Amino acid sequence: MKEKNRSQSSAEAQLTASSRPRRFFILLNLILGLSACSAPAPETLHGYIEGEFVYVAAPSAGVVALSVAKGEQVQKGSPLFALESVAERDLLDEAARRVAQARAALLDSEKGLRPTEVAALRARLEQTKSALSLAENELTRQQKLFATGAVSAQSLDRRLSERDQQLQLKESLDAELKTAALGARADQQSAARANVKALEAALARAEWELGQKSRKAPENALVFDTLYRSGEWVPAGRPVVSLLPPGGVKGRFYLSEGRLASVKVGSPVQVTVDGFREVISAKVSFISPRPEYTPPVIYSRENRARLVYLIEVTFSPEKAVNLHPGQPVDIRLGS
The missing domain is CATH 1.10.287 (Helix Hairpins)
Structure with missing residues (x-):
């Protein structure tokens, strides 16, 4: 009986010794896999699309007649609206x-x-x-x-x-x-x-006074909004139409103080938009000289990380026409 127990213990020890290398390799593969998964990826910054609008107005007052509608694309020189001009025509x-x-x-x-x-x-x-x-x-x-x-x-x-x-x-x-x-x-x-x-x-x-009673598009643009309806009275100098040219479409995001030195005007960025399959290339056009948030304490190494700076990027006209103000975007620095 004792002899049988000894042989059984010997077999278990041999089995344990033979499985140790296998366990070691499995554990090593797990560690390497976890380290590969945890490799730092390029940081994604979150931002949004902003529009710089062109507000078109007339220097005189009158009843307006619109020539465009909201959401319409207009070409440079296209008529936007006209005000009544009977008196101006008589004077002319x-x-x-x-x-x-x-x-x-x-x-x-x-x-x-x-x-x-x-x-x-x-x-x-x-x-x-x-x-x-x-x-x-x-x-x-x-x-x-x-x-x-x-x-x-x-x-x-x-x-x-x-x-x-x-x-x-x-x-x-x-x-x-x-x-x-x-x-x-x-x-x-x-x-x-x-x-x-x-x-x-x-x-x-x-x-000139007669010409100011009707306004034309200063450049190719989107009619973002019409602020009056045809037949309404427009006071002198009040905008009637707001335009969004392709050059007015900008991407905005915020960058921490520690990473500000890595970006300059003209630096390339990659922009990802929901619903777009391709990544949109853009360039940095503006870096705010002042922080957007300043803590009510003196600057220290601990507090400097809390400062963020506004960064603006511009797009090519072909890409800008498909972007809309308020649209969220993801941005990665570099090309």
């Missing part, structure tokens, strides 16, 4: 007519007399020349007769006076013809030109 028409009147007056001042008026002056001049020639002939005859004593000195003086009057009339008509080709005086023409420029400036202002 009045300014245009005043400019036309002033330009006509300027042209008239630069011209001489009308052709019919010049023709009448020339006819009077020819008539005066004929009368002058007759007066000279009469004066010549009177001088010959006076030399023979046939006429008195009084008669000779009368003929001389008539010749001088016709000669002066001829010179006066010559001067009038020259003046007729000159137009108005230089000072009057300068005043007319200044009046034209002043009225043209008023016309340009009227055109």
Whole structure:
């Protein structure tokens, strides 16, 4: 019986000794597997999509008529809305007519007399020349007769006076013809030109005021919201449409003070969005110079870890159009 117990104990000891290496390898594999699973992965930061909107307004008031709807994509130069502009159109028409009147007056001042008026002056001049020639002939005859004593000195003086009057009339008509080709005086023409420029400036202002009654998209963008409905009264300077251009779509997240030195403007980041299969590449565009949270104690090594800084990233226009403000995102630093 004792012999049987000894043999049984010997067999158990051999079995235990043979299983020890196997247990060791199993334990080693478990330790290696756990260490592999616990290897540090790139840290994922949590953030959100933010929008920087463009608020489009008009400098004047009026009843609005919308040309776009919320959620619509618009191209640069597309009409957004227009305000009633009856008064502005009337002012523009009045300014245009005043400019036309002033330009006509300027042209008239630069011209001489009308052709019919010049023709009448020339006819009077020819008539005066004929009368002058007759007066000279009469004066010549009177001088010959006076030399023979046939006429008195009084008669000779009368003929001389008539010749001088016709000669002066001829010179006066010559001067009038020259003046007729000159137009108005230089000072009057300068005043007319200044009046034209002043009225043209008023016309340009009227055109600008009319143009401000309707607004167009400054760039390609999403109509994020319409703040008024067609037919409503809009006060001067109040935004009517808010636009979200692709450049206004930004990702925001916060980074601790200890990791701030590893990021700079232009650094690449990878953004993951729920519902997107692909990872979106972005670049850091802004790093806040001030912490978002400052504890009410002095900075120490223990408290510096509590400081976080706002980081903003931008996307390519092709990716930005598919992102929406408020959307949560996961961000990893690096490319």
